[in-house]
Amino acid sequence: MLTAETIIQSLASGLLMGLLYGLIAVGLALIFGLMDVVNFAHGEFLMIAMYATFFLFGFFALDPLLSAPLVAAALFVFGAVVYLLIVRFAVRAKANAGMVQIFSTFGLAIVMRGLAQFFFTPDYRSVTHSWLGGKTVSVAGIFLPQPQLMGAAVAIAAFGGLYFFINRTDFGRALEATREDAGAVALVGIDKNRVFALGWGLGAALVGLAGAIMAMFFYIYPDVGASFALISYVTVALGGFGSVFGAFAGGILVGLVEAVTALVLPPSLKSVGIYAVYLLVVFIRPRGLFGSM
Amino acid sequence: MTISRRDVLLGGAAAAALAPIASRAEASEVVIGIIYPFSGASAQQGVDARKAYETALDVINGDHDFELPLAKGEGLPGLGGAKIRLVFADHQGDPQKGRGETERLITQDKVCAVIGTYHSAVAVTVSQVCERYQVPFLSADNSSPSLHRRGLKFYFRPAAHDEMFSAAMFDFFDAMKKKGTKIETLALFHEDTIFGTDSGNAQAKLAGERGYKIAADIKYRNNSPSLSAEVQQLKAANADVLMPSSYTTDGILLVKTMAELGYKPNAIVAQDAGFSEKALYDAVGDKLEGVISRGSFSLDLAAKRPMVGKINALFKERSGKDLNDLTSREFMGLIVMADAINRAKSTDGDKIREALVLTDIPGEQTIMPWKRVKFDEMGQNNDADPVLLQYVGGKFVTIFPPQAAIADAIWPMK
Numbered sequence: 001m002l003t004a005e006t007i008i009q010s011l012a013s014g015l016l017m018g019l020l021y022g023l024i025a026v027g028l029a030l031i032f033g034l035m036d037v038v039n040f041a042h043g044e045f046l047m048i049a050m051y052a053t054f055f056l057f058g059f060f061a062l063d064p065l066l067s068a069p070l071v072a073a074a075l076f077v078f079g080a081v082v083y084l085l086i087v088r089f090a091v092r093a094k095a096n097a098g099m100v101q102i103f104s105t106f107g108l109a110i111v112m113r114g115l116a117q118f119f120f121t122p123d124y125r126s127v128t129h130s131w132l133g134g135k136t137v138s139v140a141g142i143f144l145p146q147p148q149l150m151g152a153a154v155a156i157a158a159f160g161g162l163y164f165f166i167n168r169t170d171f172g173r174a175l176e177a178t179r180e181d182a183g184a185v186a187l188v189g190i191d192k193n194r195v196f197a198l199g200w201g202l203g204a205a206l207v208g209l210a211g212a213i214m215a216m217f218f219y220i221y222p223d224v225g226a227s228f229a230l231i232s233y234v235t236v237a238l239g240g241f242g243s244v245f246g247a248f249a250g251g252i253l254v255g256l257v258e259a260v261t262a263l264v265l266p267p268s269l270k271s272v273g274i275y276a277v278y279l280l281v282v283f284i285r286p287r288g289l290f291g292s293m
Numbered sequence: 294m295t296i297s298r299r300d301v302l303l304g305g306a307a308a309a310a311l312a313p314i315a316s317r318a319e320a321s322e323v324v325i326g327i328i329y330p331f332s333g334a335s336a337q338q339g340v341d342a343r344k345a346y347e348t349a350l351d352v353i354n355g356d357h358d359f360e361l362p363l364a365k366g367e368g369l370p371g372l373g374g375a376k377i378r379l380v381f382a383d384h385q386g387d388p389q390k391g392r393g394e395t396e397r398l399i400t401q402d403k404v405c406a407v408i409g410t411y412h413s414a415v416a417v418t419v420s421q422v423c424e425r426y427q428v429p430f431l432s433a434d435n436s437s438p439s440l441h442r443r444g445l446k447f448y449f450r451p452a453a454h455d456e457m458f459s460a461a462m463f464d465f466f467d468a469m470k471k472k473g474t475k476i477e478t479l480a481l482f483h484e485d486t487i488f489g490t491d492s493g494n495a496q497a498k499l500a501g502e503r504g505y506k507i508a509a510d511i512k513y514r515n516n517s518p519s520l521s522a523e524v525q526q527l528k529a530a531n532a533d534v535l536m537p538s539s540y541t542t543d544g545i546l547l548v549k550t551m552a553e554l555g556y557k558p559n560a561i562v563a564q565d566a567g568f569s570e571k572a573l574y575d576a577v578g579d580k581l582e583g584v585i586s587r588g589s590f591s592l593d594l595a596a597k598r599p600m601v602g603k604i605n606a607l608f609k610e611r612s613g614k615d616l617n618d619l620t621s622r623e624f625m626g627l628i629v630m631a632d633a634i635n636r637a638k639s640t641d642g643d644k645i646r647e648a649l650v651l652t653d654i655p656g657e658q659t660i661m662p663w664k665r666v667k668f669d670e671m672g673q674n675n676d677a678d679p680v681l682l683q684y685v686g687g688k689f690v691t692i693f694p695p696q697a698a699i700a701d702a703i704w705p706m707k
Contacts, residue, residue, distance in 0.1 A: 006525060009554075013554075014522075123572055124570075124576065125572075125576075126577075136555060143553060217549055218546070219546065228518055259522055267512070268512045270517075270522060271514065
C-alpha cells in the first residue's frame with residue numbers, strides 16, 4: 001500500500017505537525033537556555049492557552065485566529081507572574097536546587113490540572129466553528145488541512161521574529177548576556193529578575209500562540225497538555241537544550257520521523273522512531289543537534 | 294451519642310451471632326450494598342449510578358403502576374412488605390479499595406447482596422469477596438467477557454458483555470448482506486489499552502468466522518497528538534465498514550482528521566465508548582450523520598413500551614439526564630436482585646442465590662430491549678440482546694435487532 005501518494009501525504013502531514021511541535025517546544029527551549037530551568041508545567045501552559053481560546057470563542061464568538069494575539073499576550077503575563085511568584089524563589093534554594101526547581105514546576109503542573117478539572121470540569125471541549133476549522137486544501141490528491149497550514153505559517157513567522165529579536169534588539173542582547181553570565185550583567189545595570197521574567201513571559205506567549213492555533217483542530221480537556229509536553233521535551237533534547245533554532249529543527253525532525261515510522265511500523269509504535277533517533281543523537285552528539293555547551 | 298469503633302465491633306459481633314435467627318424472622322428491612330466510584334476520575338459515573346439506583350429503589354419501595362417486577366404495591370411482598378435500604382460504598386476505581394469496601398459492606402453493614410461496579414477490573418475483586426462470604430454479587434454494568442468465566446457461584450450479570458456486542462454488529466452485517474448491501478471488507482481501528490485491544494480481537498475473530506475480509510487492522514496509541522498517518526492507512530484500505538473502538542478524545546480527533554484528509558467511509562459501526570458520548574457529538578456531530586454505535590438501551594423503546602418513558606421521567610427528575618446505556622443497566626440491576634430476594638423470601642445468601650438461578654423475567658417486564666432475564670450456569674444472561682443505534686438528525690434511532698428497531702438503517706451514511 002506504499003504508493004508515492006501515501007508517502008508524500010505522510011511527509012506533508014509530518015512536516016506540518018512538526019512545525020507545530022517546534023512552536024510548542026520553543027518556549028521550553030528559550031526558558032531552559034536562559035536560566036537552566038526545565039518548566040515541567042509547559043504542557044499545562046498549552047492547556048490554559050487552549051481553554052482561553054475556547055472561552056473567547058464561547059463567550060465572545062471570537063475566531064481563534066483573532067484571539068491568538070490576545071491569548072499570547074495573556075500567556076505572556078501568566079508566564080512572567082509564574083516566574084515572579086514561584087520560579088524566582090525556587091532558584092534561590094540553597095540545597096538541592098535542581099530538585100526544588102523540578103518539584104516547583106511539577107507541582108504547578110498538577111495544581112493547574114486540578115484547578116482546570118475543578119473549574120472547567122473534565123468534559124471534552126472544542127471550538128466547533130472557526131474560519132479555517134475543517135477546511136482543507138487539496139493539491140494533486142494530497143490533503144493539507146488549513147488550520148495546520150496556518151499553524152506552520154505562524155511557526156515559521158514566530159521563529160523568524162524570534163531570530164530577529166534575539167540577534168538584533170537590545171532586549172535580545174540582554175537576554176543573551178544574562179544567559180551567558182547572570183552575575184556579570186548586574187555590573188552593567190541589567191536587572192536579571194526582569195530579564196528572566198520577560199524570558200518566561202516570552203516563552204509562555206509562544207506556547208500560547210501554539211495553543212490558540214491548536215484549538216482550531218484539537219479537542220480540549222484538562223490533561224490535553226501531557227502528550228504534547230512529552231514531545232516538547234524530546235524535541236528540545238533532540239534540537240539541543242537551550243537552542244531556539246534547535247527546537248525549530250527538532251520539531252520538524254520529530255514530525256517527519258513520526259510520520260515515516262507510521263508508514264513502516266504499526267501506528268501504535270510510531271513514537272518508537274522518535275526515541276530511536278533521540279538515542280542515536282545521544283550517542284553521537286549528547287548535547288543535541290544544535291546544542292552548544 | 295458517639296459511636297466508638299468498639300461499639301461498632303460489638304454490634305457487628307452481636308448482629309453476626311443473631312444473623313441466622315434474623316434471616317429466618319421476617320425482615321422489615323432488606324439491605325443491599327451498591328459499590329461504585331464516587332470520587333476520583335470516574336466520579337461522574339458513580340454519581341449518575343446512584344441516581345439510577347435511587348430511582349429503582351423508589352419504584353420498588355413505592356407503589357407504581359408499571360409492568361415491572363415489584364413495581365406494584367410497596368416493598369417486597371415475599372418478605373411481608375419489607376422495604377429495601379441501599380448502602381453506598383466508594384471504590385474510587387481501585388480494585389483493592391473495592392475489596393476492602395466490599396468486606397465492610399458485608400461484615401459491618403450486613404448487606405445481603407452487592408451490586409456494582411462500572412469498572413470491570415474492580416468487579417473482579419468485589420465478586421471474589423462476595424464469593425468468599427457467599428453473598429450474591431450482581432454485575433450491573435461491567436462488560437468484560439471474562440468476568441462470568443471464573444467459576445464463581447455467586448456471580449450474576451443480566452446485561453450483555455463485549456463479545457455479545459461485537460456479535461450483534463456482525464449479525465447486523467449478515468442481515469444487511471441478505472438485503473443486498475455490499476459488505477465484504479472491514480477496517481478495524483482500535484486503541485491500545487485493554488478496551489480497544491479486547492474489542493479489536495473479538496472483531497477480528499468474528500470477521501474470520503463469518504467470512505469478512507479485514508482490509509486494515511490498525512491499533513493506535515491512545516491520546517495521540519495526531520492521527521493523520523493512521524487515517525491515511527484507513528483511507529488507502531477504503532473498507533466497506535469502518536469499525537472504531539475509541540474513547541472520546543481519539544474519537545473526536547479521528548473524525549476531524551478523516552474530514553481533513555478527505556476520507557468518507559460508506560459506514561461507521563462503532564463500539565460504544567467515545568461514540569456514545571455527548572461531547573463527541575457536540576464537537577463533530579455534523580460529520581457523523583448516519584454513524585452507527587452499539588448500546589444496551591434505547592429511549593426509542595418508549596414508543597413500544599410506555600413504561601420506559603415514565604421511568605426515564607422519574608430518573609430525569611433526580612438527575613437532569615435521560616437514561617443511557619449505563620444508568621438503564623444499573624436500574625435493572627436492582628430490579629433483578631430485588632425480584633430474586635422477594636422470591637427467596639429470605640435474606641440468606643444461599644437462598645437468594647437459588648432464587649437468582651431460577652430468575653426468568655420476560656423482556657416486556659424490563660426497560661431493556663432484552664428477550665428475557667435468565668442466567669446460564671455461569672451467571673450470564675445470554676438473552677440480553679444489545680441494540681445498534683444510528684445517529685440521525687441529532688439523535689439516536691434503534692435500527693437493530695428487528696424486534697427493537699423503529700427504523701431501517703440508512704446505508705451508506707448520508
